[in-house]
Amino acid sequence: MSDGGAGAPVVSTRGLGRSYGDFEAVRPTDLDIAAGEVFGLLGPNGAGKSTMITMLCSMLAPSTGTAAVAGHDVVRSPHLVRRNIGLVFQESTLDLYLTAEQNLRFHADLYGLARTHARERIRRVLEVVGLWDRRGSRVFTYSGGMRRRLEIARGLLHSPRVLFLDEPTIGLDPQTRQAVWEHVRTLHEEEGLTVFMTTHYLDEAENCDRIAIMDAGAVVALAPPGELKAAVGRDMVRVGTDDPGALVGLLEERFSVKAELRGAEVVFAVADGAAFVPRLFTGPGPVITSVSVTRPSLDDVFIHHTGASLRDAEESAQGRPPSLVR
Numbered sequence: 357m358s359d360g361g362a363g364a365p366v367v368s369t370r371g372l373g374r375s376y377g378d379f380e381a382v383r384p385t386d387l388d389i390a391a392g393e394v395f396g397l398l399g400p401n402g403a404g405k406s407t408m409i410t411m412l413c414s415m416l417a418p419s420t421g422t423a424a425v426a427g428h429d430v431v432r433s434p435h436l437v438r439r440n441i442g443l444v445f446q447e448s449t450l451d452l453y454l455t456a457e458q459n460l461r462f463h464a465d466l467y468g469l470a471r472t473h474a475r476e477r478i479r480r481v482l483e484v485v486g487l488w489d490r491r492g493s494r495v496f497t498y499s500g501g502m503r504r505r506l507e508i509a510r511g512l513l514h515s516p517r518v519l520f521l522d523e524p525t526i527g528l529d530p531q532t533r534q535a536v537w538e539h540v541r542t543l544h545e546e547e548g549l550t551v552f553m554t555t556h557y558l559d560e561a562e563n564c565d566r567i568a569i570m571d572a573g574a575v576v577a578l579a580p581p582g583e584l585k586a587a588v589g590r591d592m593v594r595v596g597t598d599d600p601g602a603l604v605g606l607l608e609e610r611f612s613v614k615a616e617l618r619g620a621e622v623v624f625a626v627a628d629g630a631a632f633v634p635r636l637f638t639g640p641g642p643v644i645t646s647v648s649v650t651r652p653s654l655d656d657v658f659i660h661h662t663g664a665s666l667r668d669a670e671e672s673a674q675g676r677p678p679s680l681v682r
């Protein structure tokens with residue numbers, strides 16, 4: 357398979373799917389990702405994100421269809437695929453008893469980088485992720501965030517065309533997540549890297565050029581974040597009340613509006629929030645303590661397509677034992 361030249365998608369799938377027995381973990385999927393794009397795959401636990409990314413990295417054989425990465429077929433040319441990609445997965449594979457520099461040198465040897473080039477490249481990637489000064493420290497002395505940054509540096513050492521990140525910041529605090537993301541952005545901008553990531557975090561998803569929302573093995577929406585939000589189209593109304601259950605019932609009966617409980621709030625979508633809200637205060641009903649009207653957020657988009665809140669997915673992801681913070 358040829359590289360296809362400028363403008364050709366750098367990741368392309370046709371009918372790509374994976375089953376376990378009768379269970380379709382990833383249903384046949386077509387995807388095209390352009391060179392230089394930052395692409396995010398979002399979905400609740402078990403949606404099929406890891407299965408998808410592992411197939412694209414040539415580490416799991418598809419049951420159906422084809423996938424090409426940097427012009428190479430993932431089944432027929434796995435070695436060429438791996439030369440062209442960087443991987444940062446949930447499970448850390450750093451050697452904790454080696455220094456950062458030694459970890460990177462080992463990786464450079466594996467990829468056959470010439471010594472001088474490797475030296476320059478190690479310096480460059482460590483500088484980008486802010487670890488050059490700590491290059492001589494053994495990795496077990498690093499914090500969770502520093503280890504993650506080092507893994508990103510390692511994933512980029514051999515100048516891949518596509519960086520695959522499977523939940524790169526899971527278990528990290530918001531500031532560290534932000535820092536990791538800034539490093540990815542810098543490399544994306546300076547090296548024209550294509551980034552394919554899975555995430556549970558809405559703020560990370562907002563940074564993507566395009567997002568695919570995956571649910572039960574299928575891509576149910578795919579567009580830039582702004583377009584996804586505009587497509588949901590309606591205003592979100594959040595109401596605080598002393599009796600949320602009663603308010604959900606009242607909205608259904610009196611206004612035929614389907615509302616959900618999100619935490620202590622009742623949340624629903626209407627075409628014109630400002631016009632609708634005064635009607636809530638007419639007639640008998642539970643006491644209303646607060647009301648807010650907002651344009652749709654990415655979480656609203658997620659709920660619209662999957663019926664679940666991404667915030668809940670974030671929380672359950674946070675509850676998992678973080679593989680980074682050892």
Ligand SMILES: Nc1ncnc2c1ncn2[C@@H]1O[C@H](COP(=O)(O)OP(=O)(O)OP(=O)(O)O)[C@@H](O)[C@H]1O
Binds near residue numbers: 376401404406
């Ligand atoms: N080796 C396997 N054998 C059987 N079922 C599997 C296997 N690997 C994954 N699955 C199932 O496939 C589905 C998709 O799993 P996958 O790990 O891709 O989801 P995910 O979206 O990455 O979830 P998470 O966000 O929790 O990592 C799940 O129902 C999972 O149980």
